[in-house]
Amino acid sequence: MRSPTPRTAAVAALTGALCLAGSLVTAGDALGTPAAHAAVGCQVDYSTNDWGTGFTAAITITNRGSAMDGWTLTYSYAGNQRLTNGWNGRWSQSGSTITVVNENWNGSLATGAEVNVGAQFTYSGANAAPAGFAVNGTACDGDEPTDPPTTPPPGGTAPELKVSGNTLVDADGDAVRLRGVNRSGGEFACVQGNGIWDGPMDAASVAAIRSWNANAVRVPLNSDCWLGLDNVEPAYRGTAYQNAVKDYVALLEENGITPILELHWSHGLWTGHDSHCETADAECLKPMPDAEYAPEFWRQMADAFKNDTAVVFDLFNEPYPNNLEVMDYDRSWQCWRDGGPACTGLTYEAAGMQDLLDAVRGTGAANVVMVGGNSYSNDLSRWLAMKPSDPTGNLAASWHSYNFNYCSDASCWDEQIAPVAAQVPLVAGEFGEDTCSHGYVDTLMAWLDAHGASYLGWTWNTWDCAAGPSLISSYDGTPTPYGAGLRDHLLSAP
Incomplete structure (x- = not known):
């Protein structure tokens, strides 16, 4: 999104x-x-x-x-x-x-x-x-607490994960499906000078997420803020930003929730068709990750978490080279995988999905890596044919599905998405609808359940539904009408 x-x-x-x-x-x-x-x-x-x-x-x-x-x-x-x-x-x-x-x-x-x-x-x-x-x-100085210690958070430690066939499994080989929410804020607040997060990221807010029976949270991030580039205010970049991310990851894991770290906003100047901002800085979604900073972002991120396979990596939010009107469909998929010269007409040097995956694996990290498709991650039609090569085999497909996307009905899902889900773990990294209702997501979740897929609703933020799909009206977990559909479905899940 x-x-x-x-x-x-x-x-x-x-x-x-x-x-x-x-x-x-x-x-x-x-x-x-x-x-x-x-x-x-x-x-x-x-x-x-x-x-x-x-x-x-x-x-x-x-x-x-x-x-x-x-x-x-x-x-x-x-x-x-x-x-x-x-x-x-x-x-x-x-x-x-x-x-x-x-x-x-x-x-x-x-x-x-x-x-x-x-x-x-x-x-x-x-x-x-x-x-x-x-x-x-x-x-408050001096005395030890007279109350008994607080009860440990529900859920226990988040599981170590790897890929087995088309399934995510834990250290014991038991199947794991990730079902939860996105927690937006880390991609935009820092670069806009408004802090590191949007709203609370404390134990109470995580407990509210857990109360929906969620076991995964996708955390969108910003490469400029993580790398400490000069366009970000000093208070919100570099070490401060990195420590905030690490602290939130630890908090999620302590609550038995799988953290999914994702590069959402990145560098690169694109002002052509379907542009979202007129700056090279990471202030909006770009068509492709950039070769200048995105691989270094993933080298550092993977190095920080390579000893913690409970953390999942999502390489890039929503690639959309097919929407730029500067390359044909075949070339857009080559651009998606290979970046560089394959991205004909793009006005900055792009890193392909293979480049980012190589940056992760070059650190020795074997964490599960999610890779989104083309056309804002809604198109997986050539994902299997063009997927990057992964020496660890710990690769999953990320798919985004909204009621306003072109692939938004069961016939398209059966044709394009089901073949992917049959071969690799499928994670609907984002899904939602812009009606503030849940008819579309109810149908979609039933389809994903039938195919053993994982899914994460967009988004656990208290925005008015008019600004986009918002699951909650309060950080205590009070759902919007749209969010009630996801909450009720998760609470009914085994």
Whole structure:
């Protein structure tokens, strides 16, 4: 779908603190401190990924008292740590004191609920653990939690995956079908200067996804942000972006959810037919991945996750060389696979699917790799004949299906898609409909179930349905009428 324009480092410090007291905070603070809270009971857990001159701080606030309708966290550093950027809250620093105020979408915490926030800092010298944690003005230092530990998240660890024939299987050889959602945001927020994600990516939001009986989440990403190119604001690129992706992958896996990492927006200037933006920067969907940056993106991504085969890679969102009116149909499939000179008429050098797969396998990564077809990944008619060569055999076909695509009925599915599903694992990496209803997806899911395929609905974001298929109206998992179709189907699945 064309998105809207809208743990490798060691843990350096870990502390848990509990506060149980009453607190009333008056309104009117410049940072929007909430008013009239009930009795506060909180646990704060803090950890870092430290690389010597800077670090990413990960903080979990757990509500151990009455329900909160807003929160403000404060704490202090003893050294020269300086805040550079933060997410999932409004971060600020005054001297050594850090303040984090809830966003409008994560201020309500029921008893036992938690919220994850994070930030990036620079420093020199020692990086001692901070102190003075307080929530809504009440100190949380000193005492160990008196409540029992929280129950482990449902689902357990995500399975290691590989391909066996036309099926995905786990380490025991048992068949696995991936059925879940897309979580858009990582492809556009960073390059638009609006953060790294769109909405919460914390434990509560993942639990809401899991409550639909989803076992997979596809995460669209941006090559400029991952690689740290200069067109992206420093706070949202390079190490900060990479750590945010790694943290979210870990959170999904802890909940038994398979992460699917996908290159959605990439580099390359195309202003011809069916252009989506007039810049070479990764600010929109491009017809093909670029040779300049996309292979390096996949080399780095694969190197980061090559020891974790629970992670699946999706090479490129929606190639569409057949739609450019500069090459014939045969040539468009050659362009799709081989890139470079095969992409006649394209105004930047493209990387083909073989180039990207070679970049992944060159690191030694044996992770399952999904490869989308032509014409916005809706056309798989020549996928089997033109598929890239994979020495590991861990290759799956990615297909996108919407009610407004040309291949949108059972006769086309039987003719074009079923032969692919008979030979390799088929994953409908995106599907949906633009009516905010679920008649089309109900029919499609039944067909995919009959062919043993996997599928992921677009998208777990709270956009109005008028802006595109949106599964939810709230990050607590409240479905739109369209999303209700996927939710009910997943909940009824074995």
